[in-house]
Amino acid sequence: xxxxxxxxxxxxxxxxxxxxxxxxxxxxxxxxxxxxxxxxxxxxxxxxxxxxxxxxxxxxxxxxxxxxxxxxxxxxxxxxxxxxxxxxxxxxxxxxxxxxxxxxxxxxxxxxxxxxxxxxxxxxxxxxxxxxxxxxxxxxxxxxxxxxxxxxxxxxxxxxxxxxxxxxxxxxxxxxxxxxxxxxxxxxxxxxxxxxxxxxxxxxxxxxxxxxxxxxxxxxxxxxxxxxxxxxxxxxxxxxxxxxxxxxxxxxxxxxxxxxxxxxxxxxxxxxxxxxxxxxxxxxxxxxxxxxxxxxxxxxxxxxxxxxxxxxxxxxxxxxxxxxxxxxx
Amino acid sequence: xxxxxxxxxxxxxxxxxxxxxxxxxxxxxxxxxxxxxxxxxxxxxxxxxxxxxxxxxxxxxxxxxxxxxxxxxxxxxxxxxxxxxxxxxxxxxxxxxxxxxxxxxxxxxxxxxxxxxxxxxxxxxxxxxxxxxxxxxxxxxxxxxxxxxxxxxxxxxxxxxxxxxxxxxxxxxxxxxxxxxxxxxxxxxxxxxxxxxxxxxxxxxxxxxxxxxxxxxxxxxxxxxxxxxxxxxxxxxxxxxxxxxxxxxxxxxxxxxxxxxxxxxxxxxxxxxxxxxxxxxxxxxxxxxxxxxxxxxxxxxxxxxxxxxxxxxxxxxxxxxxxxxxxxx
DNA sequence: TTGTAGGCGTTATCAT
DNA sequence: ATGATAACGCCTACAA
Numbered sequence: 164x165x166x167x168x169x170x171x172x173x174x175x176x177x178x179x180x181x182x183x184x185x186x187x188x189x190x191x192x193x194x195x196x197x198x199x200x201x202x203x204x205x206x207x208x209x210x211x212x213x214x215x216x217x218x219x220x221x222x223x224x225x226x227x228x229x230x231x232x233x234x235x236x237x238x239x240x241x242x243x244x245x246x247x248x249x250x251x252x253x254x255x256x257x258x259x260x261x262x263x264x265x266x267x268x269x270x271x272x273x274x275x276x277x278x279x280x281x282x283x284x285x286x287x288x289x290x291x292x293x294x295x296x297x298x299x300x301x302x303x304x305x306x307x308x309x310x311x312x313x314x315x316x317x318x319x320x321x322x323x324x325x326x327x328x329x330x331x332x333x334x335x336x337x338x339x340x341x342x343x344x345x346x347x348x349x350x351x352x353x354x355x356x357x358x359x360x361x362x363x364x365x366x367x368x369x370x371x372x373x374x375x376x377x378x379x380x381x382x383x384x385x386x387x388x389x390x391x392x393x394x395x396x397x398x399x400x401x402x403x404x405x406x407x408x409x410x411x412x413x414x415x416x417x418x419x420x421x422x423x424x425x426x427x428x429x430x431x432x433x434x435x436x437x438x439x440x441x442x443x444x445x446x447x448x449x450x451x452x453x454x455x456x457x458x459x460x461x462x463x464x465x466x467x468x469x470x471x472x473x474x475x476x477x478x479x480x481x482x483x484x485x486x487x488x489x490x491x492x
Numbered sequence: 493x494x495x496x497x498x499x500x501x502x503x504x505x506x507x508x509x510x511x512x513x514x515x516x517x518x519x520x521x522x523x524x525x526x527x528x529x530x531x532x533x534x535x536x537x538x539x540x541x542x543x544x545x546x547x548x549x550x551x552x553x554x555x556x557x558x559x560x561x562x563x564x565x566x567x568x569x570x571x572x573x574x575x576x577x578x579x580x581x582x583x584x585x586x587x588x589x590x591x592x593x594x595x596x597x598x599x600x601x602x603x604x605x606x607x608x609x610x611x612x613x614x615x616x617x618x619x620x621x622x623x624x625x626x627x628x629x630x631x632x633x634x635x636x637x638x639x640x641x642x643x644x645x646x647x648x649x650x651x652x653x654x655x656x657x658x659x660x661x662x663x664x665x666x667x668x669x670x671x672x673x674x675x676x677x678x679x680x681x682x683x684x685x686x687x688x689x690x691x692x693x694x695x696x697x698x699x700x701x702x703x704x705x706x707x708x709x710x711x712x713x714x715x716x717x718x719x720x721x722x723x724x725x726x727x728x729x730x731x732x733x734x735x736x737x738x739x740x741x742x743x744x745x746x747x748x749x750x751x752x753x754x755x756x757x758x759x760x761x762x763x764x765x766x767x768x769x770x771x772x773x774x775x776x777x778x779x780x781x782x783x784x785x786x787x788x789x790x791x792x793x794x795x796x797x798x799x800x801x802x803x804x805x806x807x808x809x810x811x812x813x814x815x816x817x818x819x820x821x
Numbered sequence: 822t823t824g825t826a827g828g829c830g831t832t833a834t835c836a837t
Numbered sequence: 838a839t840g841a842t843a844a845c846g847c848c849t850a851c852a853a
Contacts, residue, residue, distance in 0.1 A: 168611075169846055180824045185848060195822065212611030216548040217846035220829045225545070227592075232578050242771070245574040249561050252593045261613070263556075264581045264591040282497075282541030284590070391775060420775055442571070443772045446720060446749050498830055509840045514832060524838060546830035549845045 168211045177205035188213060225285045228255055228467065229263045231273065231292065242441050243456065244292060247314065250460030251290060258468050260287070274303050281309065288467045290314065294326075295360060310470045312463045316481075318360035325470065325478035327462045331361060331438075332368030334452035334484035335412055338436040339372040341486060342410045347434060349381040351408035353397045353418050356386045365414045365438060383408060387418070394421020402429060410434035410492065416441045419449055423491060434492040448490035455482050497540045506534035517542060554614045557584055557796065558592045560602065560621065571770050572785065573621060576643065579789030580619060587797050589616070603632050610638065617796045619643065623655075624689060639799045641792045645810075647689035654799065654807035656791045660690060660767075661697030663781035663813035664741055667765040668701040670815060671739045676763060678710040680737035682726045682747050685715045694743045694767060712737060716747070723750020731758060739763035739821065745770045748778055752820060763821035777819035784811050 174181045179198060186194050187202040194202070205211070219225045230251060233244055252262045265280060267273035277300070280286050288310040291300060296318050304311045305324055316328045335352075342350050352369045355362035366384070373382040383401060387393040394417060401408055402425060410433060413419035419437030426433040437444050440453035462480045469476035503510045508527060515523050516531040523531070534540070548554045559580060562573055581591045594609060596602035606629070609615050617639040620629060625647050633640045634653055645657045664681075671679050681698045684691035695713070702711040712730060716722040723746060730737055731754060739762060742748035748766030755762040766773050769782035791809045798805035 167846090170848095171846085181847085182825080182849095183823060186823085189848075193822075198822080210607070210611070212608060214549075214614070214846055215612045216545040216554070216614060217829090218848075219545040220543075220549060220831090220846080221848045223829085232581050234578055242571055242574065245571065248593070249563055249595065252561050253595050256595060262593045264577070264593060266578065266582050266585060278539075279541065282539075283544045285543070285545060417775075441771075443775045446746075446772045447776060496830090499832095500830080510830090511832080511840060512838085515839085518832075522838075527838080543830055546845090547832075549830080549847090550832045552845085 168209045169214070170211075173202065173205045173209060173211050176209060177202045219285055223285055224287055224471075226260050227263050227284060227286050228260055228288050228290055228464075229265055229280050229286050230290045231267055232264050233292075234266070243439055243454070246456040247292065247460050250457035251463060253457075254461040254464040258464055260464070260468065270299050273300055277303065277309070281307075287471055288312070290463050290467065293361075294318075296358070310467060312466045312470070314459055314463055316360065321479065325466045327459050327466065327480040327482070329454045329459060329482045329484050331365040331452075331484070332371070334438060334454075334486070335365045335368035335414075336372045337368075337484070337486045338412050338438075338450070338452055338492070339369045341488075342412070342434055342436070342492060343372070343376055343378075345410075345434070345492075347410040348378060349383075349406065349408040349410070350378070351383045351385070351401050351411040352414075353385045353387065353394060353401075353411060353422060354414040355389060362414055369412050381406075381408075389415050389417050391417050391421040391424070394418035395424045396421070398422035398425035402426075402433075407431075408433065411436075413437050415439060416444045416449060416451055419444070419451070419491075420447070423447070423449065436486075436492045440487050444487075444489070450489045450492035451487055452484045453487045454484050458482055497538045498543070499540070502531065502534045502538060502540050505538060506531045548614055552614055553616055553800075555589050556592050556613060556615050557589055557617050557619055557793075558594055558609050558615050559619045560596055561593045562621075563595070572768055572783070575785040576621065576789050579786035580792060582786075583790040583793040587793055589793070589797065599628050602629055606632065606638070610636075616800055617641070619792050619796065622690075623647075625687070639796060641795045641799070643788055643792055645689065650808065654795045656788050656795065656809040656811070658783045658788060658811050658813050660694040660813070661700070663767060663783075663815070664694045664697035664743075665701045666697075666813070666815045667741050667779070667781055667821070668698045670817075671741070671763055671765070671821060672701070672705055672707075674739075674763070674821075676739040677707060678712075678735065678737040678739070679707070680712045680714070680730050680740040681743075682714050682716065682723060682730075682740060682751060683743040684718060691743055698741050710735075710737075718744055718746050720746050720750040720753070723747035724753045725750070727751035727754035731755075731762075736760075737762065740765070742766050744768060745773045745778060745780055748773070748780070748820075749776070752776070752778065765815075765821045769816050773816075773818070779818045779821040780816055781813045782816045783813050787811055 170181050170184045173184045184202055187199050255262050265276050267276050291313040294313045294315040294317055313326045316326050317323050354366045385397045387397050411422050413422055416437035416439050419435050422435050437449050437451040440451040444451040459482055499510050499513045502513045513531055516528050584591050594605050596605050620642040623642045623644040623646055642655045645655050646652050683695045714726045716726050740751050745766035745768050748764050751764050766778050766780040769780040773780040
C-alpha cells in the first residue's frame with residue numbers, strides 16, 4: 164500500500180503547482196506543451212488517479228449512472244436486460260462513467276430510490292428500461308431536471324424526453340414478410356393484450372404487412388399474457404379453427420415456444436417466429452427477431468453524456484432489429 | 493431541487509451543533525435521548541441524506557462494492573450471473589451498500605480495473621465470480637489487503653480467502669442418485685475437460701455416487717468443451733457403443749440440451765439431467781440442478797460487510813443445490 | 822502560464 | 838453531552 168497519491172504528490176514530482184496538474188487534467192489546452200508532458204509523465208509514473216469523491220464534492224458531478232436491475236421474471240426475457248446492461252457498462256466505461264445498480268419493487272419505490280441515490284451519490288443520470296404509458300418515473304425525473312434516457316419510447320408523447328428504442332414494428336414486419344415470401348398466406352399473430360406500447364407496436368408491424376399484401380382476411384390475431392403455456396393454448400385454439408394458419412408470428416419467444424409445442428403435435432408443418440432472440444430461441448432453433456442491444460446501450464450512453472455536456476444530440480434514436488433465421492421458419 | 497440540505501441545515505433546524513447531528517448518525521448511543529429525537533425529527537422533516545462523497549473523503553470508505561459483469565457468453569449460462577447480480581444488489585442495498593459494475597476482457601485487464609476503481613472510488617470491496625486454479629486476481633487483492641469475497645471456491649487452497657460456493661458434487665450426486673432410484677444402472681457423465689475446479693467437482697459427485705452403488709464399471713465418462721453441438725456429439729458417440737447408457741448426467745444445461753437432441757432420435761428413452769436450471773431448461777422441461785443464487789449472493793454480502801466491520805464470520809460458505817425434476821429424468 | 826487562497830460536507834480530535 | 842476546529846483531495850476564482 165504505497166501512500167496515497169494526490170494531486171500534490173504529482174505536482175511535487177513534476178515540480179509544478181497543484182493547480183497546474185489540475186489544469187492538465189481538466190483544461191489541457193491552457194498548459195504549455197512541455198509542462199503538460201512532464202505532468203503526464205509524473206501521473207503515469209506515480210499511478211495517480213483523480214479521487215472521484217473529492218472531485219464530486221467540488222463539482223457536484225459523480226460520473227456515475229444508475230440502472231435498475233430487475234428480478235429476472237420468467238428468466239427468458241431477463242437475458243435481454245442482461246445483455247443491455249453489459250453493453251451499457253462497457254460503453255459508459257469508455258466514456259469515463261461507471262454504472263451503479265439498484266433494485267425497486269414498483270414505480271413508487273423506484274422514485275424513492277431516485278431520491279436516495281441523488282441525495283447520497285449525486286448521480287449524474289439514470290437509464291430507465293421498459294417505459295409504459297403515463298410513466299410516473301419519467302415525470303418525476305423531468306420535473307427535477309435530472310438527466311435521464313429511457314430504453315423504450317414514451318408512448319404518450321415521443322418528444323417528451325430523450326430515448327432509444329428498437330423498432331418492434333419493423334421486426335415483426337420483417338418476420339411477416341419473410342413468411343409471405345416463403346409462400347405462406349394465412350399468417351396469425353399471437354400478442355399481448357392491447358395497451359402495452361411494445362406489444363401494440365409489434366402487432367402493428369404484422370398487421371400492416373398483411374394488409375399491404377391484401378391479406379387482412381387471412382390474419383387471425385390473438386392476445387394473451389406472456390408465457391409458454393399461454394402460447395401453447397392460443398396456438399391450439401388457432402389450429403382448431405376451420406381454416407387454421409400455416410404460420411404464426413409471436414410477440415415474444417415465450418409465446419413462440421408455447422406455439423411450437425402445439426405445432427409439434429400436428430401433421431402439417433406450421434412456421435413459427437418469436438421475438439428477442441433469447442438464448443432459448445438459439446438453443447432450440449427458433450427463428451426470432453433480434454434487438455441490437457449493445458448498440459442500443461451505446462446510444463443511451465451517448466445521449467446521456469451529450470445531455471451532461473450540453474451537446475445537442477438527436478435525442479430520439481430508433482434502431483432496426485434483424486431477423487435471425489433458424490429452423491422454425 | 494430545494495436548496496441542498498446538509499448536516500448544517502439539520503443542526504440549525506434542531507438547534508444543535510453540526511457535530512451532534514453527526515453523532516446521532518454515527519454514534520447514536522453517546523447522544524442524549526431527547527436531543528437525538530429532536531435531531532431525527534429534523535432529519536426526516538428536511539429529507540436530509542448524508543452526502544457519500546463528503547463522508548467518503550473523510551472516512552476513506554465509500555459503501556460501494558464492485559462486481560464484474562461478463563459478456564454473456566453463450567447466453568445460456570449468462571443468466572446465472574444475472575440472477576446472482578440481482579440478489580447481490582438487493583442484499584447489498586439492505587446492508588447500506590451499493591453495487592458498481594465493471595467489465596474486463598481478461599485477468600490482467602481486470603486487475604488494472606481494480607487499481608482504477610480503488611484509486612478513483614475508494615471501493616470498499618469486490619465480489620469476484622468464477623475463480624479458477626491459481627487465480628491472479630485474488631492474489632493481487634489479497635496482497636494489497638483489499639477486502640473481497642469470491643463466489644466460487646479457491647480450488648488450490650480453500651483457506652486462502654473468504655468464499656461462498658455451491659456444492660456441485662452434491663448436485664450431481666443427487667441427480668445420479670435419483671436416476672439410480674428410478675432403476676437406471678448404466679449412467680454416463682458428460683463433463684468438461686479435467687482441470688476446471690467446477691467441472692471436476694461436479695464429475696466427482698457423479699463418480700462417487702456410482703462407486704457407492706458398486707456401478708463403477710457401468711459409468712462411461714466423456715469430456716468436452718461446453719456447447720450444445722458438443723453435447724449432441726458426445727451423446728451420439730455414447731449411444732453408438734456396445735452397451736449404451738440409459739441415462740446421462742451433464743455438467744451443464746448446454747451439454748444436456750445437446751444430449752437431448754441426440755436422444756430424441758433414438759427409440760429407447762434415455763434420461764438426461766443438466767446443471768444450473770437455466771431458463772432454457774425450464775422452457776424445454778429439462779431436469780436440472782438448481783443453484784441457490786439469491787442465497788449465495790446474500791452470503792457474499794454478509795461476508796464482505798463482516799470483513800469491513802471487523803466482525804468474525806465463518807469465511808467459508810458451502811450451499812447445497814437442489815434438483816429440479818422435470819420431464820427428461 | 823503558473824501559484825495562492827478558500828470551500829465543498831463530513832467526521833475525528835479536542836475542549837468545554 | 839455537546840460544541841468548536843481542522844482536515845480529507847479537489848477545483849474555481851483571483852493574483853502574480
